[in-house]
Amino acid sequence: MLPPEQRYGELFRDVQMAKVFPDGKTFADCVPKYPTHEILEHYEEQKGQPDFNLAQFVEANFALPTAYSSGFRADPTRSVGEHIKALWPVLTRQPDQQDPGTLLPLPHPYIVPGGRFGEIYYWDSYFTMLGLQVSGRDDMIGNMIDNFAYLIDTVGFIPNGNRTYFLGRSQPPFFAQMVKLLAQDEGDSTLLKYLPALEKEYAFWMDGLQEVSASQPTHLHVVRLPDGSILNRYWDKFAKPRPEMYHDDVVT
Template sequence: MQQRSLTAISAACIASLALASAACLADTQVGAALPPAPDILYGDLFVAVQTAQIFSDQKTFVDSTPKENPTTIVQLYEAQKGQPGFSLLAFVNQYFTPPADQSITPPPNQSLREHIDWLWTGLTRTTTSAPDYSSLIPLPKPYVVPGGRFREGYYWDTYFTMLGLQESGHEDLVDNMLDNFAYMIDTFGHIPNGNRTYYLSRSQPPFYSYMVELAAQKEGNKVYQKYLPALRKEYAYWMQGASGTARGSATRNVVVLRDGTVLNRYWDELDTPRNESYIEDVQTAQQASGRPANEVYRDLRATAESGWDFSSRWFGDNQNLSTVRTTSIIPVDLNSLLFHLETTIVRGCTLNRDFACVARFVGYAARRAEGINRYLWNDKGYYGDYDWQLGKIRDNQTPAMLYPLMAAVAWPDRAWKTAQTVQSVLLKDGGLTTSTYNTTQQWDAPNGWAPLHWIA
């Protein structure tokens, strides 16, 4: 089962969770040093468990908690694995506690609004501490999880969760999650994919500026000033290496094109199989003939950062996951979100009367707007992604083309053309299809996704 992103409301409609029990809380506190991710913590044992598919979902083991010190468990495994009759399943059951089934049953005869309001409690977590050696990252304030197998908070999902919370009158939870993200930016330098140690090597679509804007609509301009330091730190994360990157090359999330235009891509610090999808990633790399495995792993991880995992949008041949080339692609959605981040920082700096900051970020936003409209416009009539390695616009038609309209970076005539393309190509009975390719991937036709409909 692949990882995917869901809004809290849509997830709640299919699988809800009860509050985490007090028994799951132990010694790792907010601000304490975190253990390594499970693949590092358990080494060969991790590989053995995931390869043997002890659990049907690869996420189960990395969300499990050890009953002993991991060093002791690994030593016991090394001592016992070669003995006659050794059972890996029995060993795992003896030394690990899998995540508990926390599903809940809603009361009968609820209206849709009653059901959603009722679910907020069931989907809210307070985890100021976590079990020893757990992959869960404690957070200082309560937060909402999507539900089902997603037992932690996710970055870009949270914006859409906040829309529902604000509609339901839970502005306190909106503020709590803004504070949690500011805490993670201060602690880790960025907002990770989710609050798990195995997500720390990447972020997700940077919606934090939209979250701040949402809160400010209810609470006033003080919100921009309060979170301005966090916004600037997040921007610094996405722009690491920009000043030292040669033209025609990339550093981390930054791509500098041959004419000096600076735009961004999705990227991950690591080039190994994902903890939560280990066997799937290994199998994909095996199918990618002629490509180094670590290159495939990096692209798979970068796709997870995009939230569109997986989609023909990132495939070299538009059909097969093994041709994934996400780090070679400059995405239109990411750069639109970063334009919004730049203009939000301008607003915060204006309120603080920091005019040097205003001038600097007005320049950043203007140059990004020029880059988006130069490189991310497809002459067939829509905004799209650009393959910087091949030096050409990609022809994939997806609802990502609507992000420049949402971020107000689209030229007016191009906005109209994009809207017409969406209507003629992507609009189907029931809503917008996520792409024009039916690849069996979840971010492809005929599937539709709630966040993309909201953006549209």
């Protein structure tokens, strides 16, 4: 589960810095057509040739991310609630197959934000679930919570989204609120069902608690305030440019 900048090395950096794609997320989401070592060998062989074209090389060796063209047209006669309800099928993604690219496969259907965001996102999903609840879609809320529990079990926490390049960072921890939301309709047995995942996520956020002190007030996601209070913070274990925003992070 290497992120693309580690997997492709110089090739990844060259593509992103050359802005082969206007949106850096495009190449981060590309799927290789051939084994990684073959692509890198061919790149090493060809990049110094006078007629080498980087964009053509990428096109020959990678498949672009799937463009979901729904053909959806808004109906101005609908209420806001009806409009949102009509969007659920458009934004639904079915369980993923194993992906040779950067997508982390999920076992249950889920809702995506849409547009360039073709994967699930952590805290965004809580607000999506609020809409799903109004639409009577507890089934999809359960599917998405099951996917997040799966990520907690398989990678140890809920990343920013289900992409390998998000494995260094999370988002504000809304998992407990998601479970609480589902429990409103399905009862307290829901809390017991997800208790192991809740405890595991809490341990992830509190990892390093024993390391903080007045002289060392921060460690990983844990922050100790001057009065001794403990908070959590945003923290990325990879102190380097974000793969999906590589060019932007480097130049700024």
